[in-house]
Amino acid sequence: MPAASNPLNLTGLARTPGAQRSWWLREALGQEPGQPCPPLQADVKTDVVIVGGGFTGLWTAYFLIERNPDLGVVVLEQDICGGGPSGRNGGFASGWWDELDGLVTLYGPEAAVKACRAISSSIGAIGEFCDRHGIDAWYRRGGYMYAVTASAHERLCKEMVELAREVGAADELRELTAAEVKARCASPAFRGGAFMRDGASVQPAILVRGLRRVLLERGVTIHEGTVVTGLDGTDAVTARGHVRAKHAVLAVNAWGIGWPQLNRRLVAWSSYIVLTAPAPERLREIGWTGGELISDFRTSLRYFRTTRDGRIAFGGGGGRARRTVDEMFTGDTRAVSETADGFRLMFPSFADVPIEDAWGGPIDVSPTHLPTFGRVGDGVYYAGGYTGNGVAPTHLAGQVLADLITGADTDAVRLPMVNARPRSFPPEPFRSWGAAVVRRAMIAKETAEERGTQPSFLVSQLSRTPRRLGYLLGPD
Numbered sequence: 001m002p003a004a005s006n007p008l009n010l011t012g013l014a015r016t017p018g019a020q021r022s023w024w025l026r027e028a029l030g031q032e033p034g035q036p037c038p039p040l041q042a043d044v045k046t047d048v049v050i051v052g053g054g055f056t057g058l059w060t061a062y063f064l065i066e067r068n069p070d071l072g073v074v075v076l077e078q079d080i081c082g083g084g085p086s087g088r089n090g091g092f093a094s095g096w097w098d099e100l101d102g103l104v105t106l107y108g109p110e111a112a113v114k115a116c117r118a119i120s121s122s123i124g125a126i127g128e129f130c131d132r133h134g135i136d137a138w139y140r141r142g143g144y145m146y147a148v149t150a151s152a153h154e155r156l157c158k159e160m161v162e163l164a165r166e167v168g169a170a171d172e173l174r175e176l177t178a179a180e181v182k183a184r185c186a187s188p189a190f191r192g193g194a195f196m197r198d199g200a201s202v203q204p205a206i207l208v209r210g211l212r213r214v215l216l217e218r219g220v221t222i223h224e225g226t227v228v229t230g231l232d233g234t235d236a237v238t239a240r241g242h243v244r245a246k247h248a249v250l251a252v253n254a255w256g257i258g259w260p261q262l263n264r265r266l267v268a269w270s271s272y273i274v275l276t277a278p279a280p281e282r283l284r285e286i287g288w289t290g291g292e293l294i295s296d297f298r299t300s301l302r303y304f305r306t307t308r309d310g311r312i313a314f315g316g317g318g319g320r321a322r323r324t325v326d327e328m329f330t331g332d333t334r335a336v337s338e339t340a341d342g343f344r345l346m347f348p349s350f351a352d353v354p355i356e357d358a359w360g361g362p363i364d365v366s367p368t369h370l371p372t373f374g375r376v377g378d379g380v381y382y383a384g385g386y387t388g389n390g391v392a393p394t395h396l397a398g399q400v401l402a403d404l405i406t407g408a409d410t411d412a413v414r415l416p417m418v419n420a421r422p423r424s425f426p427p428e429p430f431r432s433w434g435a436a437v438v439r440r441a442m443i444a445k446e447t448a449e450e451r452g453t454q455p456s457f458l459v460s461q462l463s464r465t466p467r468r469l470g471y472l473l474g475p476d
């Protein structure tokens with residue numbers, strides 16, 4: 001890492017990654033702060049109460065009102081809508097063709113393809129939603145390029161492409177030569193790769209705040225600054241009032257580790273993003289002008305995209321696994337540095353381009369690397385386990401939950417991840433301890449592979465533990 005040539009004051013920056021809203025959200029609030037949604041202060045009655053004002057909660061509210069405009073819907077959000085990962089993610093609305101391995105293992109090829117097609121239509125529908133409602137969320141359908149950055153990943157790339165061909169979806173995912181990769185984005189770290197045509201970039205905070213605006217226009221009640229401390233049946237309990245409802249939706253993402261209905265379904269890991277200063281001329285020099293989303297093949301994924309004003313937003317899953325969603329998910333200086341290291345490794349020609357911002361957030365890792373949507377109790381519904389890929393799937397989750405609640409018999413409710421019960425994670429304290437150890441081992445293994453060195457025997461064995469225990473996570 002060429003620290004000496006790096007003008008970024010990482011020390012100064014690293015002190016504050018969690019002390020402010022993400023750059024996306026600051027942009028979005030600067031453009032349109034939106035009307036206030038004061039905290040709940042009284043007992044109220046409604047049809048559906050939704051806990052969580054991120055994409056899952058807001059899309060669910062949106063589709064409920066689409067299905068039945070007379071339904072009463074109340075959303076309770078502890079922060080502001082989009083204050084969590086929905087307003088701080090990488091903005092990759094990407095397809096599931098890269099998830100075929102897990103989907104086919106779990107549900108068989110036919111159902112797997114149906115699930116992928118459903119996500120594809122969500123990607124298109126998000127763009128249409130933005131057009132219809134005048135939300136300029138920088139939607140750009142530039143596709144998704146996978147870059148091989150270590151020889152250990154060449155096999156993964158080939159298998160991924162081969163599987164798409166086997167299920168009859170060769171058009172969706174194709175292998176790229178090293179020269180084709182270079183033509184889309186020239187990095188000395190890239191050795192080859194693949195291209196998935198299903199992929200759109202968005203400015204996630206503008207999207208989530210736009211969705212909030214549409215819901216308010218349609219009569220949905222939103223209370224921000226309102227922590228739900230639990231459910232009493234289908235009623236939401238808060239310090240200043242209850243929402244009595246016929247149905248409740250838990251749309252709490254990684255905070256689910258604190259909910260008894262969800263905690264064995266999730267492990268909470270963090271992911272961090274660093275953002276460069278605008279450097280459009282440098283992007284032109286490396287040929288990255290097509291708006292492609294890009295990632296590598298690591299389990300601790302590095303993912304990167306460009307912005308309208310010519311910045312790179314570079315994310316890395318280098319953070320930690322924790323038992324509660326605490327400040328390590330937004331203020332972890334080590335994770336910021338590791339993410340910045342990844343960026344410098346991939347983009348040495350940006351050595352003198354400052355990194356201007358950094359932020360992080362929690363990821364709700366599921367045992368299968370894939371989300372599930374459905375019922376978790378009488379009248380209580382849930383969607384989560386997105387494992388860092390929720391921008392498009394939350395749109396689908398919203399339709400599924402709305403259909404389940406309104407009793408609509410649609411293709412969406414017959415998708416294989418609806419009411420699926422993947423194997424649970426172990427109880428605490430083993431879950432978070434195990435996750436923390438395994439995560440560091442995976443990062444150490446992948447860092448060694450990237451440097452062309454051999455990971456230690458212990459690191460290799462530890463990183464394979466999840467697969468050996470039957471989870472669809474990490475290397476095999």
Ligand SMILES: Cc1cc2nc3c(=O)[nH]c(=O)nc-3n(C[C@H](O)[C@H](O)[C@H](O)COP(=O)(O)OP(=O)(O)OC[C@H]3O[C@@H](n4cnc5c(N)ncnc54)[C@H](O)[C@@H]3O)c2cc1C
Pocket residue numbers: 051052053054055056057076077078079080081082083084085086087088089090091092093094226227228229251252253254255270271272273303315359360361362363383384386387388389390391392394
């Ligand atoms: C750094 C980072 C980068 C990512 N990049 C991508 C990407 O590029 N593409 C992609 O597809 N996915 C990405 N993700 C994942 C994606 O952001 C999530 O999967 C998605 O936003 C999930 O939406 P959600 O509504 O379920 O969760 P959230 O947006 O987290 O919403 C849940 C909300 O519930 C609220 N809440 C929790 N507990 C309570 C409570 N007790 N009472 C009231 N409110 C509560 C929280 O404050 C939060 O706002 C990324 C995530 C992170 C952290």
